[in-house]
Amino acid sequence: MAGSRRPGRPTGPGVDVERRREELLDAAERAVRTGGPQVGLAEVARQAGFVRSVVYAIFPSRASLLTALSQRHAAQILVKTGKKTPSDATDRQRLAAFIDSLCEWIEEEPELYRMLGGQAFVGDDDTHGLFEQLADSAELLLTMNLSAQNSETAAAGPWSRAMIGAVAASTAWWRRTGTMSRADLVEHLTVMCWEGGARLPLFNGPLRDNP
Structure with missing residues (x-):
């Protein structure tokens, strides 16, 4: 019919x-x-x-939901970083803006941080955590910059994850202890990430030549 x-x-x-x-x-x-x-x-x-x-x-699955939330919040952190960064910013200023945006997100979203940060980087096969999303973005930028300098790019992967992990762990400690302002925390982390281990007394002091 x-x-x-x-x-x-x-x-x-x-x-x-x-x-x-x-x-x-x-x-x-x-x-x-x-x-x-x-x-x-x-x-x-x-x-x-x-x-x-x-x-x-x-x-x-719950894992697929966590992955989608991680993608959403990683994108929001990157967008916020862009808004904090003027067009003529130096690379160091861009790094500081990124670290500040991640610290700000952890400060403002403690429960989401506990949920998504608990995955750390990569969980199950179908889970791609928040920090891994951010590390992927950082790795891409590091790879591009190293390639532009005709430098070896193999370090981009571990360096990006070391940076994200350091910021996440330090911010969790900062939220727990409240020992300094967020601006001071961001500056300390920026110095470490920008200048590397050469600025750490542990690696640049009288013990460096000891076995």
Whole structure:
């Protein structure tokens, strides 16, 4: 019969998957901020006002949700870094802006940091943590700069992860102890990352020649 449709087939426009995905990520952030880093997909569904199957259709596992949240917040940190960096900034100033943006995010989003930072860099095969997302971006920039100088690029991978790990660990310590301002913390970390171990007394003192 003309105009007939199969029983049970929904009418109207289909689901906007990208919009639904963003709604679920928003709900996940609210759930984590109020319920802590251990929240699961059921809590996300309740926060979003959806049945659980709707969440599973977009994020089939908690790991996939964590990866999506990591991607979102890594991108936000990089965007914030760009906004803090004038067009004529030096490379050192860009580094300081990046470190400050990461410290600021950890300070402002303690529960999300505990959730996403707990993955550190790479977790399960289907998990790509927040810090690994940032380290990938740092590695790309380091590789480009080293290549432009005709230098060996193999160090870009470990250097980028050492930098991100140092900032994350130091900021966690700073939040716990409150021993200095964020500006001072950022400057100390910038000096270490920019000038390297040569500025550390441990590697540039009277013990350096001892076996």
